[in-house]
Amino acid sequence: MQRLNVGFSRARDTMVFVHSMPLEDYMDTRRGDALRFYSTLLEDTKRSDHFIVDEKTFDSPKEKELYQLLLQTDFFQNNRERMRIIPQFDIGRYIAQEYKKYIPKYRVDFLVTLTDGGRESSLILEYDGLEYHTKDHSVVRSLEDFREEYLEYDVRRQLELESYGYRFLRINKFSLAPCKEGQTKIDVLNDLLVSALEQ
Numbered sequence: 001m002q003r004l005n006v007g008f009s010r011a012r013d014t015m016v017f018v019h020s021m022p023l024e025d026y027m028d029t030r031r032g033d034a035l036r037f038y039s040t041l042l043e044d045t046k047r048s049d050h051f052i053v054d055e056k057t058f059d060s061p062k063e064k065e066l067y068q069l070l071l072q073t074d075f076f077q078n079n080r081e082r083m084r085i086i087p088q089f090d091i092g093r094y095i096a097q098e099y100k101k102y103i104p105k106y107r108v109d110f111l112v113t114l115t116d117g118g119r120e121s122s123l124i125l126e127y128d129g130l131e132y133h134t135k136d137h138s139v140v141r142s143l144e145d146f147r148e149e150y151l152e153y154d155v156r157r158q159l160e161l162e163s164y165g166y167r168f169l170r171i172n173k174f175s176l177a178p179c180k181e182g183q184t185k186i187d188v189l190n191d192l193l194v195s196a197l198e199q
Contacts, residue, residue, distance in 0.1 A: 073190040
């Protein structure tokens with residue numbers, strides 16, 4: 001076990017485990033417990049599309065925050081095996097290839113897919129920050145003000161993508177604000193996801 005501890009403390013980017021016997025042959029040993037733990041962790045990571053290697057993937061700190069909130073929702077926890085979350089998805093390129101039609105090179109903050117019995121539901125999740133998605137963010141003080149100040153580009157893009165069957169969930173600081181006592185942003189996001197994906 002001491003060698004294993006030394007190995008863990010010296011590793012920088014990668015750890016490689018080499019063993020000559022099947023993991024089952026290490027039963028009832030501390031080394032076997034450690035090997036099984038990391039083997040399970042490796043398999044879970046391979047099956048999951050929810051690990052972001054490079055945080056530069058996100059266009060803004062708010063997108064990163066939204067991603068972290070999303071991973072903490074009950075909806076995600078209960079459906080993680082059936083869900084895929086793809087950040088900065090090049091949906092314009094995908095639609096152009098899939099439908100053989102011209103469409104601008106749209107990119108969305110997140111494409112969330114949920115598979116149920118061979119049927120896949122898709123949801124585009126967008127974080128609309130005041131600095132990027134409004135004409136004049138100094139006048140935005142409420143959700144209603146925010147809706148009125150959307151840039152025409154965002155509205156046009158949403159309508160075009162919805163014409164291909166994609167549903168949208170737009171998130172901003174107003175829509176994530178807890179309304180009830182004891183409610184958190186995670187609870188609010190969970191409720192929004194449930195209503196958007198379980199239609």
